[in-house]
Amino acid sequence: MALDPAFVGREYPACAVYEVSREKIREFAVAIGETDPVHTDPEAAKAAGHPDVIAPPTFTTIINLAAINTIVTDPALGLDYGRMVHGDQAFTYHRPVVAGDELTASSTIEAISRRAGNDFITLRADIADAAGRPVVTARAQLVVRDAEEA
């Protein structure tokens, strides 16, 4: 089923504030096998010039995924979630995510296209800190495969 291109440009309000904790950063670093102490030891992070431990580069997938889920489950969009796969992911970093950050993500549908029987939808999440300054811009392209012909 083709997605309606009229949804391009639609914005979704910021999600609830996500408070970044030292322990969640540690948990994420361990889960991806990252052993650099800037992710786990506040003193090591300070020695490297950061105010506190910093998150690994893909940490904001936690917030990005929540933002994606808000959009793809929008009943007005009518996306078949069971046929959706993650096509690509891009992060642009404005500064590292630091323990203590209070982050929000506002989302926008940037593009909708259709080729070879698949729908492609590009979502952008603008992740900002409590002062409203940009921290990370995350772009995901999702692919929705057509249902097989009966």
Added chain:
Amino acid sequence: MSETTAPRVAVGDELPAIEVRITRADLVRYAGASLDFNPIHLSERFARSVGLPDVIAHGMLTMAIAGRVVTAWGRGELLDYSARFTRPVVVPDDDEGAALTVAGKVAAIDEEDGARIARIALSAHFDGKTVLGKPVARVRLSD
């Protein structure tokens, strides 16, 4: 001024490669850490029901592991990082898991506003095949 005596980064430099084994336990740990509980990463029954050969790793886990090659290199500030998810990493229910290898090299260096920006072309392989499409990181060099 850099504290290291490492030579200036140049096009063609290779980043130290890594080989990582991803087991089912790693997928459970990553699911909890990332809050991505899609059952294709946890349940063999579910994965097969949607046409996959077995449980597959989170694409974002593969991307995160590949990113370690860039952060461990440590030659500057990461500006952006992107990848396409082109082929799944199938993770068997055994102690060995799936072997993922990641390598990277400096594909280009651009001058922007007086800074040197390195474009790192990564490659991630599982079972002899590439699993990430065009994984690229850009780093503002500190040298």
